[in-house]
Amino acid sequence: MTTERRSFLASTGLALSARPLTEKEKLSRIASNSWPIRQLFKTRSTRPSPQSDEMKKKYGTLTMLDFPQFTKDTFPGVYQMDLFSGLFGDTTDESMYAKSEMTFNGNTRTVFEFDPSLPNARKWLDKMGAKQAASGTKCHHISNNAPRDLADPDPAKRRAGIDVAKKWLDGVAILGAKSMRVNSGGPRIAPGAIVTTDYPKADDLAKLLGYCIESLKELADHGGRVGVKVTLENHWGLTANPMNIRIMLDEVNHPYCEASPDFCNWEHEYHLYHGLAALAPYTHTTVHAKYWNRWKEQDVRRSVKIMTAARFQGVFALEYEDGPWDGVEGAKYLYKEVLAAL
Numbered sequence: 001m002t003t004e005r006r007s008f009l010a011s012t013g014l015a016l017s018a019r020p021l022t023e024k025e026k027l028s029r030i031a032s033n034s035w036p037i038r039q040l041f042k043t044r045s046t047r048p049s050p051q052s053d054e055m056k057k058k059y060g061t062l063t064m065l066d067f068p069q070f071t072k073d074t075f076p077g078v079y080q081m082d083l084f085s086g087l088f089g090d091t092t093d094e095s096m097y098a099k100s101e102m103t104f105n106g107n108t109r110t111v112f113e114f115d116p117s118l119p120n121a122r123k124w125l126d127k128m129g130a131k132q133a134a135s136g137t138k139c140h141h142i143s144n145n146a147p148r149d150l151a152d153p154d155p156a157k158r159r160a161g162i163d164v165a166k167k168w169l170d171g172v173a174i175l176g177a178k179s180m181r182v183n184s185g186g187p188r189i190a191p192g193a194i195v196t197t198d199y200p201k202a203d204d205l206a207k208l209l210g211y212c213i214e215s216l217k218e219l220a221d222h223g224g225r226v227g228v229k230v231t232l233e234n235h236w237g238l239t240a241n242p243m244n245i246r247i248m249l250d251e252v253n254h255p256y257c258e259a260s261p262d263f264c265n266w267e268h269e270y271h272l273y274h275g276l277a278a279l280a281p282y283t284h285t286t287v288h289a290k291y292w293n294r295w296k297e298q299d300v301r302r303s304v305k306i307m308t309a310a311r312f313q314g315v316f317a318l319e320y321e322d323g324p325w326d327g328v329e330g331a332k333y334l335y336k337e338v339l340a341a342l
Contacts, residue, residue, distance in 0.1 A: 026342040027077035029315055030335065031140045033288070034067055035084045036320040036327035044091045044112065059328055064088055065128060068135040074328065075318070075335050080140040081132075082286070082317035083175075085168070088114040089124055096121040102148075113146050116171025125174045132175065139175035140315050141260065141286040143233075144168055144182060150219075151186035151212035151238055158215055161185060165219050169228050179229040179285040181260055182219065184212050184238040184248075208238060213251045220254035229285055231260035234275065240267050242278040249282050259283045263303045264292035264321060276303055280310035287314065289338050291330060292321035300334060304341035 021029075034041070039052035040062045062070060064087050071081055089096040098115035101108055115121055132138060147165030149157040165182050172180055186208045193200035216230065223230045238244045245259055259282040266275050272295060287307055291300060304316065316338045320330030 021342055024077070026339055028080075029342055030075070030078050030338055031080035031082045031286075031315045031317040032067075032071040032075050032078055033082040033084075033143075033317045033319045033331065034064065034087055035082075035143060036318070036331045037062070037070075038084060038087060039327065041087050042091050043087075044097075055326060055328075058326070063090070065131050068131045068137040071137055072135055074332070078335070079137045080315055081137055082141045082143055082288075082315075082319070083139055083177075085114065085142060085144040085146050088116075089121060093120055093124075095119075096124060115167065117167040121171070122174075125171055129175055139172065139177045140179070141231075141317060142168070142172045142177050142180040143288075143317075143319075144180050147182040147219075149185035150182060150215035151184045151208045153186075153207070153211065157185075158211060162215050162218055165230070166222050169219070169223050169226050169230070173226040173228050177228055179231050179258075179260060180223075181231045181233050181235070182216075183235060184208075184232065186212070186237050188236055190238050190240060190244065205238075205244075209244060209247060209251075212238060213248050216248060216252045216257055217254065220252055220257035223256040224254070229256045229258055231258055231286060233260050233262055233288070234265045234271075234279070235262065240265075242271065242275040245279060246282060258285065260286040260288070262288040262319065263290040263300065264295060264298065265290070269295060269297075272298060273302065273306060277306050277310070280307055280312060283307070283310075283312055283314065285314045287312065287316055288319040289316040289334050290319045290321055291323055291334055291337075293323035294321075300337040301341035304338055308342070 039055040040059055042061060042063050071078060096114055096118055097112040099110060099112055102111045116125060146168060147161055149161035152158050169180060191204040193202040219230045232239050232245050234240060234242060249257060259279045261276055261279040261283055266272055289300060318331045318334040320327055320334055323330060325333060
C-alpha cells in the first residue's frame with residue numbers, strides 16, 4: 001500500500017485497524033460517572049425531590065465516599081471514575097464549603113460550593129483517596145462546574161474564576177485525576193455577528209474568546225505544574241460551538257489544555273456527529289459517552305467509532321442524561337454500548 005493511500009485512509013478514519021482489544025483493555029477505556037445518579041446523593045438542599053426519593057428507595061442513598069465501591073459493584077471490571085464537583089464533601093460539615101454568587105439565566109443566587117483549599121475539605125479529599133485505594137478505583141476526570149467566569153468582561157470575575165480553578169486543580173491532584181473540566185462562563189448563549197455596512201462582524205464574541213484564552217493559558221500552566229489537564233466541554237456559552245473550542249485550544253497551544261467532548265451536548269442535530277468529529281483530534285484524555293433523549297436519533301456506537309477513528313486512546317465516561325431509563329439503568333446501557341463499540 002502506498003504512503004499516499006495510507007495517509008488518505010488515516011485521514012478518513014479507514015486505516016487498517018490494529019488488533020482487537022482484549023476485554024480487560026476495553027474495560028480500562030471506560031469510567032463510571034456520578035452525574036447520572038446524582039439523585040442518590042446526600043445534598044445540602046432541603047427542597048423536596050420526588051425523583052430523588054424514588055431513586056433512593058430503589059437503590060439507596062450515597063455520598064461520594066461510597067461511589068468507588070458503587071463503581072466496582074455496578075460496572076464489572078471498571079475501575080476509573082468521572083466525578084461531578086457538586087457532589088464533593090460532607091454535606092453535614094459547613095466548614096468544607098465556600099459562599100459565592102452564581103448568575104444563571106440572568107438570575108443571581110447565593111451558593112455554597114466545596115472549596116478544596118479549606119482544611120476540612122483537604123481532609124475529606126484524603127479520605128476519598130483512601131477509599132479509592134481500598135477499592136482499587138481511580139479518579140480519572142472531574143466534571144467541574146465551580147470554575148466559571150473565565151470569559152467574563154469583568155477582570156475581577158475572571159480572576160475569581162481562575163483562582164477557584166487553581167484551588168480545584170491543586171485539590172483533585174490529590175485524587176490522581178488526569179483532567180478537569182472548566183466552564184468558559186460569559187453569556188449563557190454566545191453572542192453572534194451583527195449587521196454592518198460591509199460584511200457581518202462578531203466583535204463581542206471575539207472579545208470573549210480573547211478573555212477566555214488568556215484565562216486558560218494561566219490555568220494550563222498551573223495544571224502542568226500539578227499534573228492535571230484543563231479541559232473544555234461543549235457545555236453552554238462559548239463552548240456550545242465546537243469551532244470556538246478549537247480556536248481557544250489552538251490559541252492556548254498547551255499540552256495541559258484540551259477538549260473533553262460530550263456526545264449529546266449540542267445545539268443542533270448536525271453537531272451530533274460532525275461536532276464530535278471536529279473535536280476528536282483535540283481530545284486525548286476524556287470523553288463523555290452520553291445518551292440523551294433530546295435527540296430523536298443518536299447512535300452511541302457510531303460516536304465511539306468517531307473517537308477511535310481519530311486515534312483517541314483515552315477514557316469514555318458513562319454520562320447518561322435522560323431517556324427511557326433511570327440513571328443507573330441508563331449508565332448500564334451505555335456501559336454495554338461502549339464495550340460493544342470498542
